[in-house]
Amino acid sequence: MRNIPIHVLDATPRSVVAIGSDYPDGFLHPSHTHRRAQLLYGAKGVMKVVTKGGNWIVPPQRAVWIPPQVAHEVLYFGVSTRSLYIEPASIPSTRTDCQVISVSPLLRQLLMESVDVPLEYEEQGRDGALMSLLLHELARATELPFHIPLPIDPRLLSRCQAFLQVPDIHQSPQDWARDLYMSERSFSRLFREQTTMSFGQWRQRACVVLALARLSAGASITRIALDFGYESPAAFSTMFRRILGQSPTAYLDNL
Missing domain, CATH: 1.10.10.60 (Homeodomain-like)
Structure with missing residues (x-):
């Protein structure tokens, strides 16, 4: 899925929904929340994420983890994103707070591929395995000191x-x-x-x-x-x- 707001797809009966979006330089997404957790990855460009708890700078080819119901605004500087929206019950236990994380070559390729997976993918097939592997790689990713x-x-x-x-x-x-x-x-x-x-x-x-x-x-x-x-x-x-x-x-x- 590409350039479709998550609220349109939130009720999809799958643990993970993947969306690719492109933003013009300087675009500000005002403060908002998601029912699902979000992994926001920038394939290029820089993002600034702001919550009540701090500021996070997200350089190219890194990602920011945003837990469910955390109000946040995002400032995009020429960013092409890949986002995973994850049901709360499927969140890895290592991801409880906002944080910028490293993105391994495998995780990067999985994120790029995920947006081309059918919305209601076959959970027991190849696409379900891809999404499951994404969650495993997300759990292993290292937090980076990009939080103020x-x-x-x-x-x-x-x-x-x-x-x-x-x-x-x-x-x-x-x-x-x-x-x-x-x-x-x-x-x-x-x-x-x-x-x-x-x-x-x-x-x-x-x-x-x-x-x-x-x-x-x-x-x-x-x-x-x-x-x-x-x-x-x-x-x-x-x-x-x-x-x-x-x-x-x-x-x-x-x-």
Whole structure:
């Protein structure tokens, strides 16, 4: 199935419904929910997924898992997607929260093939086996650190959202504590309680994850490093490697 909304097909009597969709650059799908869980894979382009719990940047050839009934909006940058909509009873036990996951070559080929499977496929035949194998591969996929958690506290949430609009690696916990009229100790405790990360860890994660989208869109490493306040492209590359385990150049080579 291609370019058909899931609400039209939601009642299909199958555990998995696969849909392929194409989106123009900059298309925003406003906040919505699905009764089924969704695996959203971008064959090309970049996606930004936002929920109350945080932001996820999804580079090309990765996927994001969205549990049932989780309100989310998606911003697409020239993306061609393959989506699996999975009945709650068939969700792999490893997939309970929103997360970006790796996509193995086998999972990628299964996703590309799935959208050409008949809607009411023969469950005991070849197409049923394909969908069953998809669920097995989904359960084995590795979570990637592309999540920027967001706090619930309104004051802290507003400050985090402002940072995500204009990231700056030099912003300090002392600055944030002062702006929020808190002691540094109280601020640090609140930040960790709300995000499960220290301020320094969150700041580094946010800068690297936001850089992913810009790298995928063609921005240079030097431009990103300067815009985010790094002392040099080498300093940015070191932080990128520390968070993601590879250099920005290696990341680009794998796209």
